[in-house]
Amino acid sequence: MLLVLKPSPEEVGREAARMVASAVRRNPALRLGLATGSTTVGMYQELARLHREESLDFSRVPTFNLDEYLGLSADHPQSFAYFMRQNFFSRVNVALANIHIPDGSIKGDYRQYCAAYEQSIRDAGGIDLQILGIGRNGHVGFNEPTSSLGSRTRLKVLTKETIEDNRKFFASGEEIPQCAITMGIGTILQARRILLLASGSSKAAAIAKAIEGPVTASVTASALQLHADVTFLVDQEAGALLKQQEYYQRVLEMTAILTPERL
Numbered sequence: 001m002l003l004v005l006k007p008s009p010e011e012v013g014r015e016a017a018r019m020v021a022s023a024v025r026r027n028p029a030l031r032l033g034l035a036t037g038s039t040t041v042g043m044y045q046e047l048a049r050l051h052r053e054e055s056l057d058f059s060r061v062p063t064f065n066l067d068e069y070l071g072l073s074a075d076h077p078q079s080f081a082y083f084m085r086q087n088f089f090s091r092v093n094v095a096l097a098n099i100h101i102p103d104g105s106i107k108g109d110y111r112q113y114c115a116a117y118e119q120s121i122r123d124a125g126g127i128d129l130q131i132l133g134i135g136r137n138g139h140v141g142f143n144e145p146t147s148s149l150g151s152r153t154r155l156k157v158l159t160k161e162t163i164e165d166n167r168k169f170f171a172s173g174e175e176i177p178q179c180a181i182t183m184g185i186g187t188i189l190q191a192r193r194i195l196l197l198a199s200g201s202s203k204a205a206a207i208a209k210a211i212e213g214p215v216t217a218s219v220t221a222s223a224l225q226l227h228a229d230v231t232f233l234v235d236q237e238a239g240a241l242l243k244q245q246e247y248y249q250r251v252l253e254m255t256a257i258l259t260p261e262r263l
């Protein structure tokens, strides 16, 4: 596990973009797992700038989004598909055919749909680099507390806390979805490399539990402790409750000397 601490949310975004860009430059057909949420916006902005000004090429990059609200079609302004178009896809050259986002408007055989989403990840050869945010309750994707640590893509009922946290994105009086389609923890753990971003004091407890707490389905991000190649990229506020900061800093310094390709 690597912990990279940055002074501000802006620097978290820039550093995340730098890491994604260097992975794409190393492998122009990198299979990229993507996340939504306000924390990721700075990263997408910087990736768009790198595309515009430094010819960062996404033309061969397949993307797989983590999750989508059930009941929202791709043109609903609060859907994650819409978020991705606004913040990223309309600003870079990811090929339309390479974009995969769970379809929130499906009805009927959800199991079959979710199994097909998993299959599309397998068919592409698996995810090379998965970007994650984190919820205040420690969720990744929409894997709410008590999600199975072996879970695959499926429907998930959202907690009241998550619904409240996301209320800010919806118009007052607008109905907020109660359910989502999300990659499972088992799906996420199969990515070859994981980069989790967090900023702000509201995420500090979740980050401390995810990194230094026990592995538990009550904090699904803690399952990342089972993964061999995870980087947590957090700002000062989100990292404030970590007890071993000095150690993480030394690990980072040695990594820069011994295995710089991990950064």
Ligand code: GLP
Pocket (backbone or CB within 6 Å): 035, 036, 037, 038, 039, 040, 066, 067, 132, 133, 134, 135, 139, 140, 141, 142, 162
């Ligand atoms: C939603 C998404 C998560 C994301 C979280 C945090 O719940 N499903 O993938 O990590 O929001 O969002 P924000 O970055 O806005 O705090």
